[in-house]
Amino acid sequence: MAGERLRFDGWIAGVGTASGVRLVVGHWPRSPFGAFSDVMVEYADGERVLLAPSQQIADFVAATYRFDRTEVVPVSVTGSVSVSGHVWVVEAGPLRLRLHAGRRTALGRLLSAVPSPLVRSPLWAALCDVPARLLMPGVRTLGRAGPGRREWYGARDLRPVLAAEAVLDGADLGPLAPLDPPVAFGFGSAPRAPSLVRVTTTVEIGPAGR
Numbered sequence: 654m655a656g657e658r659l660r661f662d663g664w665i666a667g668v669g670t671a672s673g674v675r676l677v678v679g680h681w682p683r684s685p686f687g688a689f690s691d692v693m694v695e696y697a698d699g700e701r702v703l704l705a706p707s708q709q710i711a712d713f714v715a716a717t718y719r720f721d722r723t724e725v726v727p728v729s730v731t732g733s734v735s736v737s738g739h740v741w742v743v744e745a746g747p748l749r750l751r752l753h754a755g756r757r758t759a760l761g762r763l764l765s766a767v768p769s770p771l772v773r774s775p776l777w778a779a780l781c782d783v784p785a786r787l788l789m790p791g792v793r794t795l796g797r798a799g800p801g802r803r804e805w806y807g808a809r810d811l812r813p814v815l816a817a818e819a820v821l822d823g824a825d826l827g828p829l830a831p832l833d834p835p836v837a838f839g840f841g842s843a844p845r846a847p848s849l850v851r852v853t854t855t856v857e858i859g860p861a862g863r
Contacts, residue, residue: 656801656859659685660773665850666741666752667836667843668817671827673697675836676750676819677843678743680730686710690730692745693718694821695836704728704745717799717856718838738812739849752817754849760788761811765851772807772853779805793841803857804839810851817847 663681670676677693691714692704703723705711711723726746733740743750757765771777778795785792798804819826835842844850 656803656857659856659858661685661854661856663852665843665852666754666814666848667832667850668750668752668814668819668847669830669832670817670819671830672824674819674821674826675832676748677836677838678730678741678750680741686713690728690743690745692728692743692748692750693720693836693838694748695838699837701836701838704748717802717804720838738815741849747822748819749821750817750819752847752849753815754812755815756812758811758813764808765810767807767809769853772809773855774807775803775805775855775857778807781808789844789846791835791842792844796840798839798856801859803859805855807853807855808850809853812849814847814849 661681662683663679666678668676674697675695680690682688686709689706689710691706691710694702694704701720703711703714703720704726705714705723706728708725711725715723724746728745731742738756739754741752775795782794785794795805817829829847831845832843832847833845
């Protein structure tokens with residue numbers, strides 16, 4: 654029997670840095686909590702930190718993914734769109750990040766043509782899971798997400814991140830690098846190649862997770 658389904662529509666940016674710190678930014682204009690953004694940080698030593706804009710969101714995300722600690726801090730994502738792509742400026746507590754994503758890839762064009770009802774379907778996510786793992790090792794589109802929770806992703810666009818500048822805790826993280834090793838917040842990682850993905854994420858909370 655299906656549980657309560659909570660749907661988040663927005664963007665996920667995943668980037669690595671020369672320092673070994675990897676960053677995953679979620680920007681959600683539409684969600685059960687209203688519009689918000691959050692940042693998942695994995696340090697070179699494997700420590701996983703969540704930067705969330707409220708305690709309510711921190712509690713929900715920490716019940717869905719795995720972190721060593723969470724921080725409730727102001728989080729903002731501002732951006733602009735041009736012919737050449739997207740520019741994001743992210744401010745989240747100790748983090749300052751600026752990234753430039755390029756034009757939509759060929760795969761992104763295919764994803765953008767998938768009808769919205771299909772993107773939201775767990776059957777579609779299950780069908781996409783195997784090719785996603787083959788094409789982008791570490792990426793999963795369907796899996797278990799915390800006790801009593803199931804989660805699936807429906808990608809709707811894909812753009813390469815071409816450049817990034819990041820400062821964390823006052824230290825420059827160095828130039829853009831692959832997201833390697835894969836991040837370990839949940840059942841799957843963001844793509845190894847730095848990417849900006851438009852996505853519809855559904856979290857299903859079963860009776861044990863309510």
